[in-house]
Amino acid sequence: MSRAVPNLMGLALLPSALFFALFFFLPIGLMAVMSFLTGNPVVMPNVVATTRHYERILEDPFYFEVMWTTVRIGLWTTAITLLLGYPLAHLMARVKSRSLHALLLMAVLMPMLTGIVVRTFAWMALLSDKGVVNQLLQGLGFAPMQLMYNEFGIVLGLVHIYLPFMILTLTGVIGRIDERLEQAAQNLGASPIRAFVEVTLPLSVPGILAGSLLVFALAISAYVTPILMGGFQIMTLPILIYQQISANFNIGFAAALGMVLLALSLVLVVAYNHILAALSGQRDLQ
Amino acid sequence: MxxxxxxxxxxxxxxxxxxxxxxxxxxxxxxxxxxxxxxxxxxxxxxxxxxxxxxxxxxxxxxxxxxxxxxxxxxxxxxxxxxxxxxxxxxxxxxxxxxxxxxxxxxxxxxxxxxxxxxxxxxxxxxxxxxxxxxxxxxxxxxxxxxxxxxxxxxxxxxxxxxxxxxxxxxxxxxxxxxxxxxxxxxxxxxxxxxxxxxxxxxxxxxxxxxxxxxxxxxxxxxxxxxATRFVADFIGDTNLFRGEIVPAGAGVALKVSPELVLPLPAAPAASGLVSVALRPEKVRLAAGTDANAITPGTVESANFQGGHVLYRVALPGNRHLLVQSRNDGSGAPLPAGAPVSLSWAPADLVILKD
CATH class of the missing domain: 3.40.50.300 (P-loop containing nucleotide triphosphate hydrolases)
Incomplete structure (x- = not known):
């Protein structure tokens, strides 16, 4: 009887294990293999192993530029969602009134009910050269501004889309921090701001970490928003990969770029973990 | 400081x-x-x-x-x-x-x-x-x-x-x-x-x-x-609560809980009519047998031996009950259920409560 339970648990895990193997490890494995081949072995008989895709990435500074743009957009998006999301998440975690909490939650979740494409088009209607904002500026006698087809537009669009992920992640973590800890700090003479900085902020580091990684990973792999808001003026890794597959039919090179994107996020995840763990003095986070 | x-x-x-x-x-x-x-x-x-x-x-x-x-x-x-x-x-x-x-x-x-x-x-x-x-x-x-x-x-x-x-x-x-x-x-x-x-x-x-x-x-x-109040008497420790009418008795006054049970009061209370009184179980003296000088007779209903003392539940006339805590003085087993007892206490131990 006692041995039947773990077996049952194992059985219950089987579907998700299969799903992961089929749709996660297998594609990534295939991508890794493809990045070292001269072509697609399914359609070409004389495929050989090569490192030329990686050499190409390393030799051409253009690809470094693309990588850096992608990471820069990811960092800006993460930093801004964190700064905008934290106060709201703190409020949501601490608000006493149930109806106000429900209202805030709805406000956070509501945008997610609309598709990314629709929301991005809404931004375009607002921010394009002849959009609402520029018409308004000109009407008031100001010069029109370049608000999209640049990194600013992309970051704005991404912040809008990924802010809920940051808020929900942070709310969960902050909500589990006992409010009495902050009160204890105040009782010992810390002003409310000082109490927050000394107690709540360091204890919410796991949430900051999780939310930032989630938003960063989503932002550097975003495709729709950078295309629509950037109008192909800004080249990011996902756009480049898509072009390599759909326009150049260079699957091997696209796979190599995909591996670079993966490695980039992994390196940043590990680095970020270490930095925040060191900052908060919580060694168990590493 | x-x-x-x-x-x-x-x-x-x-x-x-x-x-x-x-x-x-x-x-x-x-x-x-x-x-x-x-x-x-x-x-x-x-x-x-x-x-x-x-x-x-x-x-x-x-x-x-x-x-x-x-x-x-x-x-x-x-x-x-x-x-x-x-x-x-x-x-x-x-x-x-x-x-x-x-x-x-x-x-x-x-x-x-x-x-x-x-x-x-x-x-x-x-x-x-x-x-x-x-x-x-x-x-x-x-x-x-x-x-x-x-x-x-x-x-x-x-x-x-x-x-x-x-x-x-x-x-x-x-x-x-x-x-x-x-x-x-x-x-x-x-x-x-x-x-x-x-x-x-x-x-x-x-x-x-x-x-x-x-x-x-x-x-x-x-x-x-x-x-001071019924709540305090009830909340703190074990207590016996009685509610009754204040009636004259000889020189002083008494509390008429029921026709069969009239308890002498220490002094005329400020209140009149119905009042509540409290009596702590350990303030009651319990003696086996009947005693004409006791305040009221009773019958042991159950005895709960707790080491240092015995907690008796005693049936009083008029279908009332009284908890009595009796010190274990080494005189042997607690009185059995059904044993007649006589109960007494200092009238001042009866505390008149505000509702």
Missing amino acids: SARIELSAVSKSYDGGARAVDAIDMTIEPGEFFSLLGPSGCGKTTTLRMIAGFETPTDGVIRVGGADITRVPAHKRDMGMVFQNYALFPHRTVRENVAFGLRMRGMARAAIARKVDEALAMVALTGFEDRRPGQLSGGQQQRVALARAIVIQPRVLLCDEPLGALDKKLRQSMQFELKQLQKTLGVTLVFVTHDQEEALAMSDRIAVLNGGKVEQVGTPVEIYDRP
Whole structure:
């Protein structure tokens, strides 16, 4: 009887294990293999192993530029969602009134009910050269501004889309921090701001970490928003990969770029973990 | 160093709802060990939180050392507080936890280190400086919380059921330690508890709260022996409650509980008509057999041997019952059920209550 339970648990895990193997490890494995081949072995008989895709990435500074743009957009998006999301998440975690909490939650979740494409088009209607904002500026006698087809537009669009992920992640973590800890700090003479900085902020580091990684990973792999808001003026890794597959039919090179994107996020995840763990003095986070 | 705390007509209601605290008046003397005692929801914790500054009274004034602090923010009140769950900072070591209040006061590093060592020595936790709260037992965490609260040398120490999470043995030894520490420091201590034994054992004075109102303020002996209200008599310890009509009896007056049961009263009460009285089980003398001088006869219904004493449930005339606690004087087995007994007590032990 006692041995039947773990077996049952194992059985219950089987579907998700299969799903992961089929749709996660297998594609990534295939991508890794493809990045070292001269072509697609399914359609070409004389495929050989090569490192030329990686050499190409390393030799051409253009690809470094693309990588850096992608990471820069990811960092800006993460930093801004964190700064905008934290106060709201703190409020949501601490608000006493149930109806106000429900209202805030709805406000956070509501945008997610609309598709990314629709929301991005809404931004375009607002921010394009002849959009609402520029018409308004000109009407008031100001010069029109370049608000999209640049990194600013992309970051704005991404912040809008990924802010809920940051808020929900942070709310969960902050909500589990006992409010009495902050009160204890105040009782010992810390002003409310000082109490927050000394107690709540360091204890919410796991949430900051999780939310930032989630938003960063989503932002550097975003495709729709950078295309629509950037109008192909800004080249990011996902756009480049898509072009390599759909326009150049260079699957091997696209796979190599995909591996670079993966490695980039992994390196940043590990680095970020270490930095925040060191900052908060919580060694168990590493 | 210690300060007087005065609450006048302090009320607290949430979102216009019922009053959690309803026009409380009390004065807590400097250096006093003062308990707020009552069942959950009686307003004791809310009262403490208003003194600490975590809640703002809806009405009324709180003064500490003569100064009105009703609207002073919590971090400027200079009070130590021990929270129910200790509220130790989990990401800080014991030393950092205790040093926190001193650091907020901008004290020099060397002075902080010395004071922290002193405070930890006072609660017998020397050697635990570098542990995290999660690595300590409940009793040790409790001591850290205490050290953290007293190291800032507060005028007032507030304790919200600080011993609630400890097991019974540890609880008793901590009761002695806390009391001892309070006397040594001479600090005014406000102690919230729902445990009447704890309040009786530790306090100089107790305020019994019920439904947001003060039922009675007094020394433990006053609260126990002379409860003012039916609630206090019932809440503190075991008690026998009778309700009856005041009737003249000979030279004085008596309480007519039923036609068969008339109990002599010590003095004419201020109230007339129906009143309630309380009688503690250990104040009743129980003797086997019948005795014409006894106040009332009875019949043993059950006897509960508890080691140091026997708790009898005795049937009285008129279908009433009386709990009697009889000291185990070594005279043998308790009286069997059905044994006739005679019961007597000093009329003054019958306490007339306000409803």
